[in-house]
Amino acid sequence: MTSSSTSPPGAERPRRVLRSGLARTASAGVFALAGLIFWVSFNTAQGTDLRSDDPMLRLPDLIAERSRENGTLESSTAELREEVEALAEERDEGRSAAERRRAEQLADTAQTEEVSGAGLTVTLTDAPSDATARLPGWPEPEPDYLVIHQQDLQAVVNALWAGGAEGIQVMDQRLISTSAVRCVGNTLILQGRLYSPPYEVTAVGDPERLREALDRSPAISTYKQYVEAYGLGWEVEGHDDTTLPGYSGPVDLQYAEPLD
Template structure:
């Protein structure tokens, strides 16, 4: 009898029988569970992003509030300082104004008393030595302690543009002195600077940014009026050394000037300064 081997052709392969198990091993969760897990992950990420955005907004709000408070406090402090500075400036201006008014009153009183002294002196001279009256009057006119009037010129000198930022563009006391000396050299008989009469003992100097004539402050524009021959001033001053310096100042710093004829100039009496150290020369001292 012939032994026949069993026919295994009808039996499924081992892999086919393990397909379900393999599928379970490869995909332990079905599609529904996987989709749900992915949605939950996206929601968690979105929630975290919203939380982070909310925290960022809170931080920005806190920082903005802190900056606002700091800025407000700084502004209040600056305003307080400005108020203090403004108050101090106001007090200083008021004090300067008050002292200027006091000085003006004292000058007026001194002028009145000087006029009384001059009248008394004239009366005495008329009685005792009438020939000296003319000499005294001439000396007073030359020294600048008597008011005078007459024709002449007015020279106006102005600061250059930007003088507040550049001191070189401001008119200095030396510039005024140059103009005054130029007018004296051309025969001026009386000179005023912004209404302040120059005498034989007058001084033109600076105090910081201000220009003082004797002890009185003057400011730009500077009006220098001179009594004398208008024709001489018109013809000779524009070619003088003083005019050359003014032109140089104009070219370098924009300082401007102009000269005008005046038919009538009034020059008030200057202050009669007492001499402390000087005394007349006598025959014995010579």
């Protein structure tokens, strides 16, 4: 999964267009830059191995380790939240019915409460790595055409919200107002956790309205062209009854601060 994509002629995604003269010029520049990098690397290394066993320098391993740590922290947070809720229930015994209803409405809005009901699950899957064009007029695929992109998942989530979803879960993560679907390379990072395809998005709501919202989305229509052309996965499964757990992670906003 990547945050940007290319596409064949006629599709809505942007496409790289290379003209022969420009390509030759760019290739010469790339080879010159590669030679410069090799020369600098050789002089910097002075015969030493530039690889390192330091785990802090292995970014994929670091991301995976942080994902596991976040999973452990989420479990601890969920247990603490249950204790807090039990104490809050004891305290709320003296509150009025109106105050209790208000508290329940706020919990629903914050997506911290379990939600159950009819709904559906959308599953998106990468195409086979050896896929070929299935439709007349479509070019043979580049690797970029065969993977799920960030905008594909975002389109599904946005369509389900527009269709009146009461709650949405991506993989095993309940979404809240600050949740962001982001990709690094070919993987999804959601709320500090790392995921690989196939990707499942489950929503609770009126299944008919949710399906209609999916069908109305222009971005999903584009994705479906790639499903037909190259074999990307698309499946929508309805549920008579499904349950999404409440969000149990931290709710503090994360932001950067400038150094002194």
